[in-house]
Amino acid sequence: MIILTGNDIVRAVRRLAAQAVEKTEDVRDLAVVGIGRRGGVLASRIQEEIARSEGVLLPLGLLEVSHARGDGSLHGEAECTAEDIHFDLTGKDVILCDDVLFTGRGGYAAVKALSACARSVRLYCLVDRGHRELPLFAEGVGKYVPTAKREKIRVKFTETDGEDCVLLEKN
Helix, strand or coil, X not given: CEEECHHHHHXXXXXXXXXXXXXXCCHHHEEEEEEHHHHHHHHHHHHHHHHHHHCCCCCEEEXXXXXXXXXXXXXXXXXXXXXXXXXXXXXXXXXXXXXXXXXXXXXXXXXXXXXXXXXXXXXXXXXXXXXXXXXXXXXXXXXXXXXXXXXXXXXXXXXXXXXXXXXXXXX
């Protein structure tokens, strides 16, 4: 079932970018970092929207999150690696972007990694599906979608999948 169309995603990105800008004193103090491949696409789109609306091209980076538990479970300790952050985060207010917020473990690991040097880290996600296992919340959410744990949210972006939409898949 389609829960966000391409047009819905465009509107959500505009709203998320505006919310991020509203929460900072100086837009030049912002940096945008995506979590994983699709979080990176969302981060890039938010960066582009802020450049369009504010006339400032913010630094853009990417973090990869992996779960250290050997059994493939999502309940292990999450670890981050900076795949593509080629700028100094010191004193920056980081807009951290993820496509789907679920248990919060990946987001928590990313916040922990970035907060060592950034002034602040605020999480923005396209979809929040609930089921948090850690006390983590997003400052900005494109759409809240209450789900059953067995259901799956699949985000498709033109850059990665050839089309823009968000699907709710029931198992």
